[in-house]
Amino acid sequence: MFKKILLVSALLVSSASAHTAVMTCFDNGDGTITCEGGFSDGASGSGVAMYIKQNDKKVSEGLMNEDSEFTFTKPQGEYNVNFDAGKGHLVSIKGQDIVE
Amino acid sequence: MNNIQVALVGQPNCGKSTIFNMLTNIKQHIANYPGVTIDKKSGSFNYKESKIEVIDLPGTYSFSSYSVEEKITRDYILNKDTDIIINTVDASNLRRNLYLTMQLLDMHKPMIIAFNMIDVAKQNGLEFDLKKLQKLTNAKIIETVASKKQGLDEIKESIVEVKKSQLSHISNALHYKELQKYIDLIKELIDNKSLTLSKHYISVKLFENDAQIIEYLKQNSNNAKQILDYLEKLKEEFKEKFNISCEQYIVKTRYEKADEFLKACSINTKKNERTFSDKIDSIVLNKYLALPILASIIFTLYQLSIVYGYELTTITWPILSWLKTTVVSFFPQENIDSIPYITQFAIWMMNSVNALLNYLPIFFILFFLLAILEDVGYMPRMAFILDRLFVKFGLHGESTLPLVLSGIFAGGCAVPGVMATKGMNDKKAQMATMLTIPLMNCLAKIPFFTLILAAFFQADMALMMFLISTVTIFVALSVSKVLTLTVLKAHETTPFIMELPSYHIPTLRGIFIKVFDKIWLYLKKIVTIVAAVAVVLFVLIQFPGISKEKKEELDNKSKNMQSIFYKKIQTNKYYSHLDEKDELKAFINFYNTYRSKRMNTTSKEKAKEIDSKYKDINPYFFLFTKPKRDKEAKKINRAFKKLLKTRKALFRETKDEKVENSALGSMGKFFVPLTQYAGFDWKINVAFLSSFAARESSVATIGALYESNKEDPRSSSIASSSSYTPLGAVAIIIFMALTPPCIATMIMIKVQTNSYKWMFFALSYPMVLGLLSAIFIFQVGSFLNLSGVEAMVYFYIFVLSITMLLSLIPNYKKENYV
Amino acid sequence: MTLDEIQTNKVAIIKEINAQGMLLQKLYDMGFIEGNKIKMIRKSPLSDPIEVEVLAYHISLRIQEAKSIKVTYE
Numbered sequence: 001m002f003k004k005i006l007l008v009s010a011l012l013v014s015s016a017s018a019h020t021a022v023m024t025c026f027d028n029g030d031g032t033i034t035c036e037g038g039f040s041d042g043a044s045g046s047g048v049a050m051y052i053k054q055n056d057k058k059v060s061e062g063l064m065n066e067d068s069e070f071t072f073t074k075p076q077g078e079y080n081v082n083f084d085a086g087k088g089h090l091v092s093i094k095g096q097d098i099v100e
Numbered sequence: 101m102n103n104i105q106v107a108l109v110g111q112p113n114c115g116k117s118t119i120f121n122m123l124t125n126i127k128q129h130i131a132n133y134p135g136v137t138i139d140k141k142s143g144s145f146n147y148k149e150s151k152i153e154v155i156d157l158p159g160t161y162s163f164s165s166y167s168v169e170e171k172i173t174r175d176y177i178l179n180k181d182t183d184i185i186i187n188t189v190d191a192s193n194l195r196r197n198l199y200l201t202m203q204l205l206d207m208h209k210p211m212i213i214a215f216n217m218i219d220v221a222k223q224n225g226l227e228f229d230l231k232k233l234q235k236l237t238n239a240k241i242i243e244t245v246a247s248k249k250q251g252l253d254e255i256k257e258s259i260v261e262v263k264k265s266q267l268s269h270i271s272n273a274l275h276y277k278e279l280q281k282y283i284d285l286i287k288e289l290i291d292n293k294s295l296t297l298s299k300h301y302i303s304v305k306l307f308e309n310d311a312q313i314i315e316y317l318k319q320n321s322n323n324a325k326q327i328l329d330y331l332e333k334l335k336e337e338f339k340e341k342f343n344i345s346c347e348q349y350i351v352k353t354r355y356e357k358a359d360e361f362l363k364a365c366s367i368n369t370k371k372n373e374r375t376f377s378d379k380i381d382s383i384v385l386n387k388y389l390a391l392p393i394l395a396s397i398i399f400t401l402y403q404l405s406i407v408y409g410y411e412l413t414t415i416t417w418p419i420l421s422w423l424k425t426t427v428v429s430f431f432p433q434e435n436i437d438s439i440p441y442i443t444q445f446a447i448w449m450m451n452s453v454n455a456l457l458n459y460l461p462i463f464f465i466l467f468f469l470l471a472i473l474e475d476v477g478y479m480p481r482m483a484f485i486l487d488r489l490f491v492k493f494g495l496h497g498e499s500t501l502p503l504v505l506s507g508i509f510a511g512g513c514a515v516p517g518v519m520a521t522k523g524m525n526d527k528k529a530q531m532a533t534m535l536t537i538p539l540m541n542c543l544a545k546i547p548f549f550t551l552i553l554a555a556f557f558q559a560d561m562a563l564m565m566f567l568i569s570t571v572t573i574f575v576a577l578s579v580s581k582v583l584t585l586t587v588l589k590a591h592e593t594t595p596f597i598m599e600l601p602s603y604h605i606p607t608l609r610g611i612f613i614k615v616f617d618k619i620w621l622y623l624k625k626i627v628t629i630v631a632a633v634a635v636v637l638f639v640l641i642q643f644p645g646i647s648k649e650k651k652e653e654l655d656n657k658s659k660n661m662q663s664i665f666y667k668k669i670q671t672n673k674y675y676s677h678l679d680e681k682d683e684l685k686a687f688i689n690f691y692n693t694y695r696s697k698r699m700n701t702t703s704k705e706k707a708k709e710i711d712s713k714y715k716d717i718n719p720y721f722f723l724f725t726k727p728k729r730d731k732e733a734k735k736i737n738r739a740f741k742k743l744l745k746t747r748k749a750l751f752r753e754t755k756d757e758k759v760e761n762s763a764l765g766s767m768g769k770f771f772v773p774l775t776q777y778a779g780f781d782w783k784i785n786v787a788f789l790s791s792f793a794a795r796e797s798s799v800a801t802i803g804a805l806y807e808s809n810k811e812d813p814r815s816s817s818i819a820s821s822s823s824y825t826p827l828g829a830v831a832i833i834i835f836m837a838l839t840p841p842c843i844a845t846m847i848m849i850k851v852q853t854n855s856y857k858w859m860f861f862a863l864s865y866p867m868v869l870g871l872l873s874a875i876f877i878f879q880v881g882s883f884l885n886l887s888g889v890e891a892m893v894y895f896y897i898f899v900l901s902i903t904m905l906l907s908l909i910p911n912y913k914k915e916n917y918v
Numbered sequence: 919m920t921l922d923e924i925q926t927n928k929v930a931i932i933k934e935i936n937a938q939g940m941l942l943q944k945l946y947d948m949g950f951i952e953g954n955k956i957k958m959i960r961k962s963p964l965s966d967p968i969e970v971e972v973l974a975y976h977i978s979l980r981i982q983e984a985k986s987i988k989v990t991y992e
Contacts, residue, residue: 020410021547026698030734039547040454066752086550087546196973347946348935388963390962391963484969484978485964487964488966595979596967596978596980597983598978
């Protein structure tokens with residue numbers, strides 16, 4: 001069922017214009033971080049692949065939920081969060097840039 | 101103040117537009133000539149009690165009445181209101197430029213000659229006695245070096261002087277030797293009373309067999325038939341006697357006269373060698389190097405503009421985002437259970453406009469690079485190299501750039517693609533190019549393909565992506581061919597006779613003028629029209645809105661959500677700060693604005709600054725937002741986050757309901773009888789419709805139509821639980837790949853073709869084609885039990901074969917040039 | 919022979935132009951007149967169109983159009 005949602009979401013993500021993929025992250029202050037993603041034209045990023053990398057290795061991954069949010073536990077040490085909507089639509093944020 | 105109307109004429113590549121920029125000092129007005137899509141550039145300046153208006157006419161090699169540009173130029177020069185023509189002459193190529201001057205002399209208008217590029221001519225060892233030339237032509241001659249503003253004041257001065265002086269500035273320099281007495285015979289027959297044009301001009305043009313003048317004569321002269329009969333007789337007589345047709349004799353005489361003038365005024369002429377350009381051409385147009393060089397130029401252009409420009413948007417985007425939040429903040433705040441219409445509208449409009457403004461960095465780089473290529477003189481060479489390939493499909497060498505910009509590979513952008521068709525000479529190929537651009541691979545479709553491919557074709561992702569992004573090119577070529585043979589049949593086609601001008605080193609100023617012209621056109625036309633379209637769409641989606649029953653149901657859910665929240669925090673020591681509705685509403689807005697402010701900050705200082713500001717606004721709200729170690733506040737924070745999540749879900753549900761009930765939803769349902777053959781249900785149809793029209797985060801909303809909130813973090817495993825098969829996914833992908841990219845593209849087509857009819861055609865035929873292809877894939881695939889990848893590969897081969905076959909059909913004959 | 923048959927870098931003279939209407943006018947305007955010298959510069963990498971020099975201008979035209987121009991070597 002979720003597959004269908006994904007599919008339809010995808011259709012809408014594909015909406016017009018050169019949209020820049022956007023992601024911003026927010027430290028919830030309780031050891032978790034929430035990232036909101038989407039596109040510059042207001043299209044939601046629901047269903048887009050997310051992954052956390054440390055030393056170029058994926059340590060965890062998931063999908064943007066229907067609110068176009070992705071919450072994860074803050075890893076130890078340096079890391080980066082990636083929003084990957086395909087070639088030319090990739091955003092990466094360094095962990096050190098997400099301030100509490 | 102008296103008005104003086106000045107028209108700028110000259111051959112292409114003679115530096116006319118730099119003279120125009122110099123005179124009007126960039127204060128220009130660009131419009132279209134009525135009924136055609138050629139830029140009409142005009143500007144004005146004041147000089148010594150006179151207001152001087154300048155029109156920059158299209159550059160032409162002659163004033164026959166065959167092409168639109170030539171007709172326009174001619175009409176403007178002959179117009180009664182045009183007082184003076186400024187004839188820009190390229191000094192480094194005087195012979196040809198004088199050929200055009202000879203034709204101007206026939207028109208009997210006061211003329212000033214701007215003797216341009218004198219610096220280049222000097223480098224080539226050419227010097228001229230301009231006094232002599234002035235005598236010969238009876239026209240004022242000014243030396244100009246437009247790039248250095250040399251000669252500007254002299255031009256202005258002589259405009260006023262020529263206008264004032266009682267002397268005739270009309271030259272009779274041109275004498276048609278043997279033909280002259282025949283011309284005079286016709287002249288005597290012409291009755292001058294009702295005619296605005298000079299007898300001499302009419303007569304010469306009659307001998308040139310000019311259709312427009314023959315028509316003019318029939319309209320305005322009562323003895324037209326007599327004149328035309330006599331003309332035929334004279335022409336035959338002349339041909340008999342001199343063994344050359346009148347038309348050719350006239351052209352020949354003009355060239356001979358031009359030569360005569362050239363000899364008379366040239367001093368110390370060394371042979372003009374195009375050494376510099378020839379050296380470059382021997383590399384750039386070399387049999388083996390031409391294509392690799394062309395490919396690398398195109399790749400660089402693409403890389404710098406689309407790829408780096410796109411990266412720039414991540415820098416410029418926060419500015420637009422700030423603009424949006426600032427504008428929206430002037431509108432009423434969100435309520436607990438709804439967002440006020442007016443605020444929704446503001447968000448909607450800002451999203452629509454921002455989506456377009458987001459292009460600007462890409463366009464800026466792109467237009468800049470294009471202006472360089474254009475001014476250097478590479479464009480005609482590009483056409484020269486690739487013409488053979490494109491002509492097979494009814495396109496033209498000049499179609500190369502527009503198609504590349506629109507996304508030959510990897511993804512481009514159709515808007516600059518359509519813009520780039522502007523300068524094309526062959527009107528038929530221009531239309532064919534413009535109409536096929538929407539089929540090309542638009543960058544914005546990539547995330548969509550990625551998502552679907554990730555879900556259905558994890559293993560064959562690279563192959564599928566390659567097939568999708570290249571299949572559209574073949575579709576575009578085939579469609580172009582078909583259009584050329586059918587709907588575009590009647591369009592004017594021109595012979596491929598193009599000058600390959602010498603290379604020029606462009607001036608920065610000229611380039612920037614071009615860039616800002618285009619950017620301005622984009623902002624003015626696209627953004628304003630899209631804003632208007634956005635209003636219409638907003639209405640289409642918002643109204644008639646949701647049913648009463650549904651509204652009640654949603655209201656109850658919202659009340660329920662709030663009571664759960666209150667139940668959770670009732671015993672909390674901070675309860676009093678949130679126990680009223682208004683407080684909760686205020687907190688929701690506080691929380692959201694704080695989050696959005698903090699979202700884009702990466703520096704610790706900035707974050708601290710925002711924190712302390714929000715602490716000042718409301719210390720308790722801030723505590724609930726960031727409870728740190730405060731246990732009680734933490735409870736509130738948790739309960740509040742739950743409430744927000746439910747609230748978002750409710751908003752989504754409201755939106756879905758709205759969409760389903762809206763005009764758009766009805767349209768989606770309306771098409772089901774047709775789209776079911778491609779495997780699309782009404783929800784998919786609505787998604788398609790709104791994906792073209794509506795750009796906002798209604799993504800997940802539509803998803804909620806499917807009444808499911810189950811989440812599965814790994815997309816690959818979901819493919820099995822979906823009612824959609826990979827085959828269905830291919831049908832959807834192909835449909836999406838062929839549908840037009842965006843409204844902006846459509847508006848651009850309207851701007852370029854100057855007709856809504858063509859715009860709607862460009863909008864509707866790809867949809868029909870896309871649907872037919874999707875149905876074809878789905879039906880044949882189901883019948884043969886094909887897998888998704890198989891279906892895609894077979895479809896690809898099918899399209900490829902059609903393209904090959906179509907390329908074999910000849911598309912025009914010489915007789916077409918009438 | 920016709921214009922497209924001139925060897926590269928060779929000069930020929932235009933003998934006759936068999937074209938009507940727009941094509942003819944366009945050729946005239948570009949300096950293709952009986953008696954004028956014309957030099958073959960090169961063929962496009964895909965061997966059509968061709969580039970010729972006439973009256974110090976470099977002009978490209980398709981072979982199909984070039985066929986309507988008869989030339990002879992000097």
